[in-house]
Amino acid sequence: MVVIVYAIVSGMVLAFGGALGWKVFQLVKAPRDMPLRAVTLCLTSAACSFVLARPPFARLIDAVGGPGAPRLVQNLLVLSMAYWLMCFYLHSAAADTAAGTSRARREALLLALAAIGLTIATVAAAGYDKGASFHDSNLSDPALALFYLIANLYLVYALTMALRWTCAYARASQRPLATGLWLAAVGIGAMAASCVIRTVLTTLLWQGSTAPQAVTRASSLIITIAVPLFLIGVSYPGVVTRIAAVRLRRQHRRMYRQLGPLWELLNEAFPEHTLTRMPTKRWRDHLMPIGIHRRYYRRVIECRDGLVRISPLLAPAQEASQDQPKWADDLADQLCAALHSEQSQPASAQAVAIAMPSTPSLEDDARQLAELSAAVGRRVFAGAQQTDRESETS
Structure with missing residues (x-):
């Protein structure tokens, strides 16, 4: 009692x-x-x-x-x-x-x-x-x-x-x-x-x-x-x-990390698309609850801007493979090839929709980009392994 x-x-x-x-x-x-x-x-x-x-x-x-x-x-x-x-x-x-x-x-x-x-x-x-x-x-x-x-x-x-x-x-x-x-x-x-x-x-x-x-x-x-x-x-x-x-912070933090490979690839090709921001202390940006949301939205926007920039080079192949189950793998191959080609600056060409979600939602857009990012990450990892094997062979 x-x-x-x-x-x-x-x-x-x-x-x-x-x-x-x-x-x-x-x-x-x-x-x-x-x-x-x-x-x-x-x-x-x-x-x-x-x-x-x-x-x-x-x-x-x-x-x-x-x-x-x-x-x-x-x-x-x-x-x-x-x-x-x-x-x-x-x-x-x-x-x-x-x-x-x-x-x-x-x-x-x-x-x-x-x-x-x-x-x-x-x-x-x-x-x-x-x-x-x-x-x-x-x-x-x-x-x-x-x-x-x-x-x-x-x-x-x-x-x-x-x-x-x-x-x-x-x-x-x-x-x-x-x-x-x-x-x-x-x-x-x-x-x-x-x-x-x-x-x-x-x-x-x-x-x-x-x-x-x-x-x-x-x-x-x-x-x-x-x-x-x-x-x-x-x-x-x-x-x-x-x-x-x-739960939303955890989801955004997870998506932020999943978008990493695609963002790094596009940011390296188009660094001018990086959004400007007010200067702030890094530790404060990470500790504040709104910090992860800000970084997440920035990364989604920067990934989408990079895809819009490179989309004219991907349009013909993208139209042919859009309905295939492994669209992300195919698009990742095309993306890596386009970014490493000599025509990776299609500034005057007409942009087209690339890797668009079925519904006009930011979260669905982020999931679509995350799927493409995972495919890019696999190719980057495979490329790194191939480079290591060539180095050992030589």
């Missing part, structure tokens, strides 16, 4: 850290993005609430503010999380920034009233408050009952509003954003349901009735599951996008 709890806590810490770190990174690049700022503050509030509830920090807050202070701080942060979640949708749905800011300020007033109510209830219960959690608190006491009623009612309101907006955005979105929004909606709905349960339990216990202990603990379990699910939903679109970006 201890291992399971430790695994859950560790997973939540990783979820908090990953989601928050990614949003902070995005916010640094776009500090004026109000929806991004709101969701970053939402995750920051959730992370602080989780961290400050841990025993070392809770004991420190207890020593400074008394037994009820850790509970007050944690609940204020949870309320803040719900408020910033609403602000994310307010800024996203508003037609202009001023409208979203105006509505967010009105919602901030309600948050401030709830925070004042929680503070007053905590101070009122200071003489006998032991700082227990919800399912261990004496909710027959009016101050503690008022504390939980204020917190849960505000959360029900804020989470219900956020849930409505989340579902609306999820229905209007495409994957992977829609998948992430639906996951977040389930998490938000579960948190709202838990708050409704706690509101009912608080009212019953305040009136002197009894409530099954299993129901009380079930509300805590729902929260434990709902918060990580919400974080997963918020992080899911970004994670999927990053995975796709990594």
Whole structure:
């Protein structure tokens, strides 16, 4: 059981850290993005609430503010999380920034009233408050009952509003954003349901009735599951996008290397086709995510420019062998022969289409060129072996 709890806590810490770190990174690049700022503050509030509830920090807050202070701080942060979640949708749905800011300020007033109510209830219960959690608190006491009623009612309101907006955005979105929004909606709905349960339990216990202990603990379990699910939903679109970006970088890096033999052959023949570029440090060009894409596109364009330049010398043979299965091998032979002939500068001749893909796509064009490049590489390798054998013979 201890291992399971430790695994859950560790997973939540990783979820908090990953989601928050990614949003902070995005916010640094776009500090004026109000929806991004709101969701970053939402995750920051959730992370602080989780961290400050841990025993070392809770004991420190207890020593400074008394037994009820850790509970007050944690609940204020949870309320803040719900408020910033609403602000994310307010800024996203508003037609202009001023409208979203105006509505967010009105919602901030309600948050401030709830925070004042929680503070007053905590101070009122200071003489006998032991700082227990919800399912261990004496909710027959009016101050503690008022504390939980204020917190849960505000959360029900804020989470219900956020849930409505989340579902609306999820229905209007495409994957992977829609998948992430639906996951977040389930998490938000579960948190709202838990708050409704706690509101009912608080009212019953305040009136002197009894409530099954299993129901009380079930509300805590729902929260434990709902918060990580919400974080997963918020992080899911970004994670999927990053995975796709990594796959694309790997694909471009592989294609860049495959185009090497053809590019070297054409670049040696037509060095003037090398695209000019702004000077940059080589290590930075390799480390930046966009660096491999830039080099890949440059190589595809330079290969295509070289083929256009030499295409008039290849046109007759290319037309005869275009439909053959081994077109790349035949074209590679013609290309090597044309580049080493005395007529390798057909500047005034009419260019023709050489090694064109069946669809007008850059990626398909690159694959077509890569197939030709592989054939060129085999011929260059065979030529090098032949030269070595002649050297040994002589």
